[in-house]
Amino acid sequence: MGTIKEDAQKIIQTSIQSVLPDVAVKRALEGKIFAGKVIVIAIGKAAWNMANAAAEILGDRISNGIVLTKYHHSQGDISGFTVLEASHPLPDDNTIAGTEKIIQAVSHLAPEDTVVFLVSGGGSALFEKPAGNLGLNDFLQITDQLLKCGADIVEINTIRKHLSSVKGGKFATLCAPAHVYTIALSDILGDRPDSIASGPTCSDLSTCEEAFATVEKYGLSLTEEMKKQLSIETPKDVSNNTMLITGSVKELCFSAATEAKALGYTPLILSTFVDCEAKEAGRLLASIGKTIQQEGLPLKPPCAVICGGETVVKITGKGTGGRNQEVALSAAASISGMKNIVIGAVGSDGTDGPTDAAGGLVDGATKEMIQKTGISIDDIMLENNSNHALSIADALVITGPTGTNVNDLYFLLCK
Numbered sequence: 001m002g003t004i005k006e007d008a009q010k011i012i013q014t015s016i017q018s019v020l021p022d023v024a025v026k027r028a029l030e031g032k033i034f035a036g037k038v039i040v041i042a043i044g045k046a047a048w049n050m051a052n053a054a055a056e057i058l059g060d061r062i063s064n065g066i067v068l069t070k071y072h073h074s075q076g077d078i079s080g081f082t083v084l085e086a087s088h089p090l091p092d093d094n095t096i097a098g099t100e101k102i103i104q105a106v107s108h109l110a111p112e113d114t115v116v117f118l119v120s121g122g123g124s125a126l127f128e129k130p131a132g133n134l135g136l137n138d139f140l141q142i143t144d145q146l147l148k149c150g151a152d153i154v155e156i157n158t159i160r161k162h163l164s165s166v167k168g169g170k171f172a173t174l175c176a177p178a179h180v181y182t183i184a185l186s187d188i189l190g191d192r193p194d195s196i197a198s199g200p201t202c203s204d205l206s207t208c209e210e211a212f213a214t215v216e217k218y219g220l221s222l223t224e225e226m227k228k229q230l231s232i233e234t235p236k237d238v239s240n241n242t243m244l245i246t247g248s249v250k251e252l253c254f255s256a257a258t259e260a261k262a263l264g265y266t267p268l269i270l271s272t273f274v275d276c277e278a279k280e281a282g283r284l285l286a287s288i289g290k291t292i293q294q295e296g297l298p299l300k301p302p303c304a305v306i307c308g309g310e311t312v313v314k315i316t317g318k319g320t321g322g323r324n325q326e327v328a329l330s331a332a333a334s335i336s337g338m339k340n341i342v343i344g345a346v347g348s349d350g351t352d353g354p355t356d357a358a359g360g361l362v363d364g365a366t367k368e369m370i371q372k373t374g375i376s377i378d379d380i381m382l383e384n385n386s387n388h389a390l391s392i393a394d395a396l397v398i399t400g401p402t403g404t405n406v407n408d409l410y411f412l413l414c415k
Helices: 004-018 021-029 047-061 093-105 136-149 153-163 170-175 193-198 208-218 224-230 249-262 278-295 323-334 366-371 377-382 386-392
Strands: 038-043 062-070 081-086 114-119 179-185 241-247 266-274 303-309 341-347 359-363 408-414
Touching (some): 004 341, 021 179, 047 062, 081 093, 136 153
Parallel strands (some): 038 062
Antiparallel strands (some): 303 408
16 A cells, blocks of 8 residues: 555546546447448547547548547547647637537438437536527626526526527527437436536427526626527427447546545445535535544544545635535634544536646645645635645646546545
């Protein structure tokens, strides 16, 4: 057994490796027979990796291919594909332009043609064409409100679907009469198909009533055109789509547990549905660690408690950070002075907020290292400046873009 931090890094690396999309996409396409044209569309943070795997399997059977991914997430050219990049988490002009190219690519297809649609986390922001007379500024305004108000991903996507020309089953209708074969990595708790990337090819379960309820719940400010589009119902009976979900946060957590056991820790997967505020998740993990060390409950050391999900952050300041860094920093404040414990929070996609970090990995010395510079963790949390604080303590986890996205991993190790 290595040091506890070395063990934590191994758990992070192994669990992310288990949910990389390449093998899953190849398995989903191996042996598939397509009668007519094959158009491959890949959207999301893992779009390049998924498209590259599809290209290896399908080769020259692909009539046309388009990748639309986040800036700096592509890894070069793919034969037969146009590779495009756009902004995330807020859309930009390249988002709209890239989506329009995709719409053009699936227009005028025949019933025997197939659109292979490869979907990964981040697809909601990256694949967008505003509905009706809405424009990019409208989307920036409402998306900014949604990201800052504390709404969960299902609530956010309910709004997005009703304001979009491609979400909530609408992209499948644009592909008709061709059939769509959707292969998806799930970044949605519970793997609800119509919520993954806002369900572009799925019958939509969300309603106008739910969209307006979210508006009222968070006091969102809408223009008259937004209200008009929210009143138009999404498709409820999409029949030209087959969907396969190839990865999820459950697999991420199971892999983390397997690696922890191999390293000598007794693992416990506590939850794969974590969706609270980031700072509360950090405090909870810290409180579990205290109970383990003082009472030997629910496990005796050496042990690993593992969770998965996606927390939210209420923005109160103008600092730089992300939800996983905020989980880690909050935990650091609560385990200060404790030995033989680490707490980690990592995004499986390798990015956390507008930073180059995937998350944070903290121990009982992290808080003291930060405070030696004269910085108060409480002030840092209010300013949402977790990246700066964790950087001071050498507590950032940096993996680079991983090519996948199946929510976040939270865990604590106790020796």
